[in-house]
Amino acid sequence: MRSETGRKRLALSFPTGGNGAAAFVGRLRDIIIKSVASPLGYVINWSRLYSLWPVHLETACCSVELGAAAGARWDLERFGVLEAFGSLRQCDLLMILGTVTRKMMKRLRVIWEQMPEPKWSMAIGACCISGGLYTDSYNVVQGVDMEIPIDVYVPGCPPSPRKIIYGLLLLQNKIINSDVLGRPKRLPDREEVRIV
Amino acid sequence: MKASEFLSGFLKVVESGLRHLVRKRMTLRYPEFLVVPAPDELFGFKPGEARDTNGLRGRHLLDLDRCTGCRLCEITCNGISGAITMVKVEGQFPRNKRGIFPSIDYGRCVFCGLCVDACIFDALFMTDREELAEYDRAALLYGPEEISKPPKELPVKIRAKRAELILDERRGAHHVQRKN
Ligand code: SF4
Ligand code: SF4
Ligand code: SF4
Numbered sequence: 450m451r452s453e454t455g456r457k458r459l460a461l462s463f464p465t466g467g468n469g470a471a472a473f474v475g476r477l478r479d480i481i482i483k484s485v486a487s488p489l490g491y492v493i494n495w496s497r498l499y500s501l502w503p504v505h506l507e508t509a510c511c512s513v514e515l516g517a518a519a520g521a522r523w524d525l526e527r528f529g530v531l532e533a534f535g536s537l538r539q540c541d542l543l544m545i546l547g548t549v550t551r552k553m554m555k556r557l558r559v560i561w562e563q564m565p566e567p568k569w570s571m572a573i574g575a576c577c578i579s580g581g582l583y584t585d586s587y588n589v590v591q592g593v594d595m596e597i598p599i600d601v602y603v604p605g606c607p608p609s610p611r612k613i614i615y616g617l618l619l620l621q622n623k624i625i626n627s628d629v630l631g632r633p634k635r636l637p638d639r640e641e642v643r644i645v
Numbered sequence: 646m647k648a649s650e651f652l653s654g655f656l657k658v659v660e661s662g663l664r665h666l667v668r669k670r671m672t673l674r675y676p677e678f679l680v681v682p683a684p685d686e687l688f689g690f691k692p693g694e695a696r697d698t699n700g701l702r703g704r705h706l707l708d709l710d711r712c713t714g715c716r717l718c719e720i721t722c723n724g725i726s727g728a729i730t731m732v733k734v735e736g737q738f739p740r741n742k743r744g745i746f747p748s749i750d751y752g753r754c755v756f757c758g759l760c761v762d763a764c765i766f767d768a769l770f771m772t773d774r775e776e777l778a779e780y781d782r783a784a785l786l787y788g789p790e791e792i793s794k795p796p797k798e799l800p801v802k803i804r805a806k807r808a809e810l811i812l813d814e815r816r817g818a819h820h821v822q823r824k825n
Pocket of ligand 1: 510511546574577581582605606607755
């Protein structure tokens with residue numbers, strides 16, 4: 450049942466071989482996941498939908514629009530996106546807003562690796578999707594998806610709150626169609642997008 | 646702090662909280678409601694008046710019958726973000742013998758609208774569709790056939806009804822559904 454990449458990820462986080470305790474914990478985790486997955490999967494995913502805590506990595510002008518989206522007029526908190534977070538280890542959504550330079554990319558990787566599974570990521574704005582205005586620049590990363598996996602791409606320069614909220618809606622539709630570990634079982638069509 | 650000061654401060658807090666009970670909600674409930682400033686007009690360039698028409702700058706709309714394949718939009722965009730590339734379309738087009746039309750990569754496009762200004766043949770417009778988010782990068786690349794059709798309706802479940810902003814001094818700014 451489990452896909453190949455998932456197995457690899459599992460093996461990475463729990464190194465087996467040589468360490469008996471770690472192997473035991475890994476096996477225990479497998480058993481728990483298997484017993485919980487089918488009956489409680491939907492409920493667990495449903496509870497994830499409206500408690501997405503974002504790391505907002507704001508390196509440039511796109512961040513202004515997230516501020517607007519969090520304000521009273523558009524109110525991102527309706528969707529459970531709470532912009533004040535304590536630590537990266539409590540977050541499950543990485544929002545990349547702005548130009549990511551090569552130096553920043555290293556930090557971005559560190560941030561992504563620090564977040565616990567399951568985690569999702571949104572690339573917001575032309576700059577981090579493809580380089581945007583800084584196309585062919587020597588120091589701007591031409592698309593963050595070369596380095597980290599991206600779940601939802603939100604185009605625009607900057608994307609209006611409307612686009613950001615629609616992107617979030619797509620992400621919620623993806624989460625509800627995932628398994629317990631947060632890996633998508635299938636991607637919903639555009640026509641199926643709904644308020645979950 | 647004196648007790649009276651404390652009490653007056655406390656009352657002020659309660660009063661402002663109570664006032665919000667009678668005020669209307671400012672929030673626009675987006676996926677169900679949407680404010681569009683000029684819904685009946687496409688963003689385009691009027692060469693005669695040398696000005697742009699009003700309208701949101703969202704997804705492009707290409708008129709395949711008017712486009713001549715002159716590449717002016719591509720040349721303009723190359724100086725900005727390089728979102729436009731010309732691709733060949735099968736079929737007969739009397740005004741476009743070579744059959745090349747712009748395709749737009751929305752991962753690169755910055756929605757500046759300069760390609761619309763550059764098009765002297767009145768073939769390129771911009772619609773008010775901003776819901777362009779996708780799950781995968783390749784889906785952001787729109788070919789000529791795709792941008793020549795008007796954007797599809799949003800799914801029924803989230804179809805945005807048109808709303809307008811009411812500025813009410815007494816009960817606070819709020820949104821109501823538009824009649825027309
Ligand atoms: S996409 Fe546009 S608004 Fe966003 S960071 Fe880049 S230049 Fe700024
Ligand atoms: S709106 Fe600007 S960035 Fe987008 S295709 Fe036209 S010229 Fe290029
Ligand atoms: S859209 Fe306009 S500017 Fe672009 S190739 Fe066609 S006619 Fe020329």
